[in-house]
Amino acid sequence: MTVTLNLTAEQEKRLDLVAKARGLEKQAILHEMIDQALAQETVVEPEPRERIAGLFAGKMHMAEDFDAPLPDSFWLGEE
Template identity: 35%
Template sequence: MDAKTISLTQAQTYLATLAVPLKAGEEIVIVQDNTPLAKLVAPTQPLAKIRTFGKYKGKIKMSDDFDAPLPDEFWLGVAKTNDVTA
């Protein structure tokens, strides 16, 4: 697909109207002195939703020992005596 080429001045003046060809799947190349500066394309997937700070406040619980050091058995891979091995 050939991209539509417009000047930087045109892009600044008509930015809002560029949405129509973008929605139709066209690509638009912005040039200055015949040198490409940018290429506008429509997103291929929906943009991520904005995260809301504090949305889950009071809904997540952590144990008091959440940041306590893990036992050596965890790091060394030592099996507990009540573990069943095949």
């Protein structure tokens, strides 16, 4: 995956300093920072919920002309 970061001049300057101090490339520093940030996150996937049949019964209705053919004006963009 490719990600583009728009760093401020100050952020880029600090990234250069940290990379030089550690003797690493900027990309390696960013990978390390991302790994640390992701390790701190707790991701809980929601449990699938059981579907309940008829839960919203009667909440909508189908128009009487639902199956009627659409007029040519609809298909030609004249409506």
